[in-house]
Amino acid sequence: MRLGLIGLGKMGFHLGLNLMEHGHEVVAYDLSSDAVRRFTEAGGRGAASVAELADTLPAPRVVWLMVPHGKPVDDLLTAITPRLAPGDIVIEGGNSHYQDSVRRAAELKERGIHFLDVGTSGGIEGARHGACYMVGGDPDAFAQVEVLFRDTAVPGGYLYTGPSGSGHYAKMVHNGIEYGMMAAIGEGFEILEKSRYDYDFAALARVWSNGSVIRGWLMELTQRAFEKDPKLAGIRGVMHSSGEGKWTVQEALELQAAAPVIALSLLMRYRSLEDDTFTGKVVAALRNEFGGHAVERA
């Protein structure tokens, strides 16, 4: 299938290679002409603009967006929509908020354009060698492009999840689970690190990757990280986040769903962004006030 690919960042670039490896013809565009050049050097076809990209595609056009969520997606949709026609299909494979996807699907539907919201998991390696997709939107549109998902996912690694928004919603929750799992793994090694025993963390992550109840890709990546840096001495424990964990907790609040483990995994990320906390200052000051306990001076 010939398709357009917009966004050649870490995920989009490798997805492009993956698509081509499976015989698809990819015309790619990125804000960075460097990225486009690298893609053409890797055997792909480049476009100098969104317009050019759209014009090279046969109807019904298939355009796969792989760009940061929020304004970039809206800007691109604004740019490309005039070039699209009824029956065309936009695949939005980034990490968008599901409510944005619901809105965008409705807006494009007014022009007869299909919009599939696709949660993509598996990281960069997945994009390159076999990803995992959760796809929401019109089922017929999904059927038309299903081959793209089948070809670039691992076997069994894609699912039509239901109406618009359900793909990104599932991805949001997936990331919430991921936050919790990562925090659990991290806390486990925190305890080991403080313990009386001197474990070989890479070896422990390796053995836990083989046959244990907690085996899985995250544990394999833990092993890999420890193999590179046995005590992670070179890494600061600052845990950034890119939105979906927060959205999951926000959604839990809306649904009145008790999700303390996911919530705490997020709050501890926020805590890691601070060198000191005002909470701590207040508590230390109070201990001083009532009990005369010494405070540490700033």
Added chain:
Amino acid sequence: MRLGLIGLGKMGFHLGLNLMEHGHEVVAYDLSSDAVRRFTEAGGRGAASVAELADTLPAPRVVWLMVPHGKPVDDLLTAITPRLAPGDIVIEGGNSHYQDSVRRAAELKERGIHFLDVGTSGGIEGARHGACYMVGGDPDAFAQVEVLFRDTAVPGGYLYTGPSGSGHYAKMVHNGIEYGMMAAIGEGFEILEKSRYDYDFAALARVWSNGSVIRGWLMELTQRAFEKDPKLAGIRGVMHSSGEGKWTVQEALELQAAAPVIALSLLMRYRSLEDDTFTGKVVAALRNEFGGHAVERA
């Protein structure tokens, strides 16, 4: 290798089959003569008592315990120790507290007997077809019986972790991580279940088991559970626990390690044991006192 196996419960029985499948000669004992009979019917050799079991083993004797932690282990050690001689090796593969293992290793060492504390993961399927072992204790004793671990683990699935207690300590932390991971998965599906979308949970767990960041055995088991009961309608959400999660949190408290995700996964298990809480009664009563908010009557 000929060895004794004490404890033919879910784990021990399947471990026995696994050992035999790999050519080891297993003499097994259990408090339940039924269990012993089933084991002999499955091709094993039974012993009518701990004494008989010990007497059938050539020196140096190897005895593998697979019984519930606490008193059962101590009782068995009391019973069998008089039958053991310097150089013999006791493998304790249950879920014991590591401090018990440190103590037991020291007690047996006074008689020249080696004690290996072995954390065993992988569940019943692992015991039968390939487990995961974390082994603490004397390294020479470990080397003498390493073949048993190699044969019954999955490839790469065993590790000598260090001095006495380190095997069970690693298993304790492993279970703490497991608690956190399971809670994260559960909370994710709780959100999905309350959401506006009507997901096929089994299909979602399947796609997440294939190529996603959160793929792993727990997700595969989630898939399996949903395939049996698509909305888990037949299961009450009462989450029992068998000790190691609690020990992990207790250890975190001793080490002053902040492990909120693991701690919360444990506390929510405790919460699930209650139909109502006194905390809730107090808060509801307070809301009524200051704001006149109606309480629900018991």
Added chain:
Amino acid sequence: MRLGLIGLGKMGFHLGLNLMEHGHEVVAYDLSSDAVRRFTEAGGRGAASVAELADTLPAPRVVWLMVPHGKPVDDLLTAITPRLAPGDIVIEGGNSHYQDSVRRAAELKERGIHFLDVGTSGGIEGARHGACYMVGGDPDAFAQVEVLFRDTAVPGGYLYTGPSGSGHYAKMVHNGIEYGMMAAIGEGFEILEKSRYDYDFAALARVWSNGSVIRGWLMELTQRAFEKDPKLAGIRGVMHSSGEGKWTVQEALELQAAAPVIALSLLMRYRSLEDDTFTGKVVAALRNEFGGHAVERA
């Protein structure tokens, strides 16, 4: 001062009495004519409509709203604004979201009308005998009506907090703290209730109300609740909430502020609304899958 009071619910009614007790002339309106009649029977003046209420007030008019947050406030503002003139002052004393207050203040400002967002604490007793106010908005408008706050608050119990929204923002955070404090008290009694000792809870709350570090109004209310029902046997531990705790946590998420204690106090309220949880079902199912641990049947 003569002023209008809209909303004669639990808070508004008692505030009206409080205002009158301090010599203010209160013209009150409520959707319920019964409420208005009760207020006139208590010595107040009633109005049959918002229009009538506005018309009885001398310029500059002062109208105090004490109604549920959200639509009721907007509806009343829509109804009354045409009757107001530049220089008039609207006091909004309910539990509104601060962003609504920022918006409303801006809308009214276009007509030259002042809008004060007032967080009100102290419960029904406070409304009647001495409340606590946090007031945001135009400082001159505040100065014009400060006497109302001074007269109806406890000594020292009102504060001009800054620009529009700051009053309701402070009240929101106040309620977040309140959630955390109430949960802490509840959990303490939960532990006592499960303990080996048979405490007299009312007596304990009484002694803690006298001289302890944790003395305060909430502990006095705890005492009062236990004096009515020593084991709270008649109350179910269902903890409803009316919004501000949730807003506090949402705001913490926006600010990337780690507020785990407040967050958990909210999530445990949500948990209390459920008889069972899907999280629990998933975890119980998983324990069954890997370890053969029995589940409880629904």
Added chain:
Amino acid sequence: MRLGLIGLGKMGFHLGLNLMEHGHEVVAYDLSSDAVRRFTEAGGRGAASVAELADTLPAPRVVWLMVPHGKPVDDLLTAITPRLAPGDIVIEGGNSHYQDSVRRAAELKERGIHFLDVGTSGGIEGARHGACYMVGGDPDAFAQVEVLFRDTAVPGGYLYTGPSGSGHYAKMVHNGIEYGMMAAIGEGFEILEKSRYDYDFAALARVWSNGSVIRGWLMELTQRAFEKDPKLAGIRGVMHSSGEGKWTVQEALELQAAAPVIALSLLMRYRSLEDDTFTGKVVAALRNEFGGHAVERA
């Protein structure tokens, strides 16, 4: 009443003054002869040793211990017990673990000596001007010395709580509640501090101390702390702890009581002791492994 007082630290010294102010004759001992001298300068009587202290007391002797928990208490009991006779009463007013108190009461009972475990709250100010006591132990012994509690507590500020251990148990839970309340207050100000508004924290704590639902001594102390240092700029947010919060959480674990708010208030104290966390390093490393997200270099 003439009594012995052992321990002239912050709490003991002020308690001694308080007792004398109410007409009691206090013979005091402390490891520090300086402390004893200061006490005699303040009008008290000093003893050069535990033995001397015991010898100056008329039978039945009353000795009040106000020393750090653990070994200091046991050492003093070992030293003084030989000087005591049946019918004598030891008041232990420190922050001991209730299980230690149960043990000590049993040990002293064998010699006919009464042991009252007394949880003392109210901080240094309370010790000096009116404390809060929770008293466990023999009810007759309590009755004999009740006057001491009545005189040095605020009105209503003492309670006989039941058998041995119940006083310190109640104090332990009191401190657990205190941890939760302090964390809630701290988190509230953390949110305010990060907010768009520029609050006067001292003024806000003052208004919350007057008429609000969350008024109480901790809020008054918050006000006092902010009056000294408006943004707590001179204080680091390192939150030390002295044991009882941890004991409360440990007890909650034993009782399988879900106390997440108290637990988190403790875990965040532990978190504040660290500049960086291993949990954070692992999570940051994992994000890098699967998504190529940059880590911050140590």
